[in-house]
């Protein structure tokens with residue numbers, strides 16, 4: 001898909017035909033007035049694998065791209081449903097997602113690192129060694145080459161960053177019994193009835209297992 005943007009087919013149909021360019025907008029279309037893009041994308045179109053995030057159906061993506069001097073600022077919102085695995089009970093659950101992105105793109109230059117080549121003639125600062133960053137916020141910075149942006153890798157990364165480290169199906173998820181592995185959300189197991197804790201308990205239950213084979 002290098003260079004050829006005219007034969008891309010999107011799984012989702014768009015009456016405006018705008019999703020075709022949604023992930024690869026042309027630099028020349030991005031002006032100071034801004035370019036708005038929106039559409040529904042599958043996880044596959046974003047290059048997401050099940051190891052990253054599993055998306056149920058499609059993600060609604062709305063982006064606003066704006067050229068600010070030599071930087072392209074991208075803001076927008078992603079909304080959809082992720083399928084996650086609860087870290088406590090190991091069940092899959094639907095996790096509604098809605099989050100905003102705010103990143104910046106700069107042209108990748110081979111000769112010099114992009115930050116060093118910025119000619120900011122209006123502001124004459126005495127400390128050129130200091131890293132120049134956008135003033136209001138620390139936007140994540142991406143680079144582009146050629147005549148268009150590649151938004152998919154950025155959106156994929158933002159989706160992964162927005163995903164919880166320890167997803168829970170519910171705050172009060174009871175998880176699995178550490179001893180018998182039963183899902184305690186479905187009801188208590190037999191272990192709970194027994195006196196809890198201590199190394200003696202482990203010994204006792206081990207003996208019990210030896211003596212009388214469990215019936216299930």
Ligand SMILES: [Zn+2]
Pocket residue numbers: 086087088089090091168169170173174175
């Ligand atoms: Zn759970």
Ligand SMILES: [Zn+2]
Pocket residue numbers: 177178179180181182189190191192
């Ligand atoms: Zn148990």
